[in-house]
Amino acid sequence: MTTNTQSRTQWLGRWGFVLAATGSAVGLGNIWKFPYMTGEYGGGAFVLVYLACILAVGVPVMMTEIAFGRRGRGSPIDAVRRVVTESGRTSAWSLLGWMAMLCGFMILSFYVVVAGWSFSYLWKMLTGGLAGSGVDDMVAIFVANNENPWNLGFWSTLVTLATMFIVGRGVQAGIEKSVSWMMPGMVVMLLVLIVYGVFSGGFGEALRFLFVFDAGSLSSDGMLAALGHAFFTLSLASGAILTYGSYLPARASIARTTLSVALADTLVALMAGLAIFPVIFANGMDPGEGPGLIFMSLPLAFQAMPLGTLFGILFFVMLSMAALTSSISMVEATVSWLCDSKGFTRRAAAWGTGIVLWLISTLAMLSFNLGADWTLAGKHAFDWLDYLTSRWMMPLGGLGMALLAGFVVRSEIFREELGLSPAWYALWLFMVRYVSPLGILVVFIDALGIARV
Ligand code: PFF
Numbered sequence: 181m182t183t184n185t186q187s188r189t190q191w192l193g194r195w196g197f198v199l200a201a202t203g204s205a206v207g208l209g210n211i212w213k214f215p216y217m218t219g220e221y222g223g224g225a226f227v228l229v230y231l232a233c234i235l236a237v238g239v240p241v242m243m244t245e246i247a248f249g250r251r252g253r254g255s256p257i258d259a260v261r262r263v264v265t266e267s268g269r270t271s272a273w274s275l276l277g278w279m280a281m282l283c284g285f286m287i288l289s290f291y292v293v294v295a296g297w298s299f300s301y302l303w304k305m306l307t308g309g310l311a312g313s314g315v316d317d318m319v320a321i322f323v324a325n326n327e328n329p330w331n332l333g334f335w336s337t338l339v340t341l342a343t344m345f346i347v348g349r350g351v352q353a354g355i356e357k358s359v360s361w362m363m364p365g366m367v368v369m370l371l372v373l374i375v376y377g378v379f380s381g382g383f384g385e386a387l388r389f390l391f392v393f394d395a396g397s398l399s400s401d402g403m404l405a406a407l408g409h410a411f412f413t414l415s416l417a418s419g420a421i422l423t424y425g426s427y428l429p430a431r432a433s434i435a436r437t438t439l440s441v442a443l444a445d446t447l448v449a450l451m452a453g454l455a456i457f458p459v460i461f462a463n464g465m466d467p468g469e470g471p472g473l474i475f476m477s478l479p480l481a482f483q484a485m486p487l488g489t490l491f492g493i494l495f496f497v498m499l500s501m502a503a504l505t506s507s508i509s510m511v512e513a514t515v516s517w518l519c520d521s522k523g524f525t526r527r528a529a530a531w532g533t534g535i536v537l538w539l540i541s542t543l544a545m546l547s548f549n550l551g552a553d554w555t556l557a558g559k560h561a562f563d564w565l566d567y568l569t570s571r572w573m574m575p576l577g578g579l580g581m582a583l584l585a586g587f588v589v590r591s592e593i594f595r596e597e598l599g600l601s602p603a604w605y606a607l608w609l610f611m612v613r614y615v616s617p618l619g620i621l622v623v624f625i626d627a628l629g630i631a632r633v
């Protein structure tokens with residue numbers, strides 16, 4: 181066994197890990213990003229590739245990451261190094277841990293801006309700022325909300341503070357407690373919105389848009405986007421799941437927990453699509469509207485339904501909570517690394533990380549106003565952070581993890597950690613050795629235009 185299993189914190193409850201990992205997975209990626217990407221990339225074909233990526237790449241890689249975390253009992257850097265050393269190999273592989281940590285940090289830098297949108301819409305709902313607005317007003321309100329850097333900066337700063345406050349309090353009191361009541365609430369809210377969608381007149385069109393596969397509508401770029409989103413939505417290759425896995429008690433089943441997290445995440449994304457697209461189609465809005473999609477469409481739905489303001493408030497509370505249970509997981513890797521390896525107290529690690537984060541997230545925030553012209557190759561900071569992480573770092577990190585687990589690490593280690601029957605173990609090995617890496621490579625090579633598949 182590894183050297184330092186005794187001292188590390190573990191989840192308190194039997195459901196601690198599943199709740200926290202689900203809290204990390206289910207977030208803005210499901211409710212904000214999945215719908216607008218599906219809209220941008222043309223619907224059903226994107227959804228199909230995304231689902232295939234979850235199964236063929238996401239699930240095996242998630243199992244691998246949890247196993248790395250639990251075996252190495254440390255931050256991504258330390259855990260990967262320990263497992264590789266235990267296999268008698270060189271520790272250059274811990275670069276993968278570094279990349280994951282950086283990736284989680286970069287994601288959070290733009291994530292707090294989007295979470296800030298959610299908080300500011302909650303405020304608008306509470307204060308009646310959306311009442312009586314039509315389609316065009318909703319677009320104008322979204323734009324106006326972004327135009328003022330003080331306004332936008334206020335909300336993203338608030339999210340940063342809240343994130344660091346929770347993380348600073350620790351794994352059990354901070355993270356575990358906050359996720360145990362908000363996940364069920366989220367699901368109830370989405371069900372209410374779907375019921376509304378069924379009666380809105382746009383439901384049939386939404387179903388067709390999401391689930392009818394039209395091969396012609398999917399570009400190579402769309403496939404790479406779907407792959408990247410599979411990583412993003414499951415919180416993979418960014419340190420979150422690995423670090424949460426490092427607190428997982430030895431007796432828990434990695435396969436079972438992975439399947440529940442992936443299933444919950446997928447269901448919430450599809451539910452979000454079913455809640456949002458009927459409103460889009462019933463109101464003649466453009467599904468390819470981009471990042472503002474849910475903020476422009478859902479408030480319309482709330483307005484038209486009985487008790488809409490109340491539901492609107494509840495929804496944005498839930499969305500904000502979903503964002504927070506994800507944002508805390510993105511810095512947990514960095515914070516646990518600072519505590520374990522650099523001797524920081526947890527509080528100092530959280531606030532130190534928070535300050536650096538705040539500086540970078542301010543750049544992302546300014547992309548929507550003052551810095552709208554500060555672009556590089558047509559993208560501003562917000563887009564770059566999203567693009568680099570989802571399209572490059574996560575797929576490459578996942579590829580590295582799969583190859584490392586499949587070919588480098590001693591096979592007893594994963595056999596022990598995963599605790600699978602021989603047949604299931606063989607399937608997992610086949611996935612991480614061949615299916616996941618080839619899947620990632622094919623999408624990459626296609627997107628780079630080197631070959632056409
Ligand atoms: N999985 C989160 C979502 O779908 O919103 C985003 C995320 C969380 C990405 C944690 C990466 C991460 F480390």
Ligand code: NA
Nearest residue numbers: 205206209413
């Ligand atoms: Na997600």
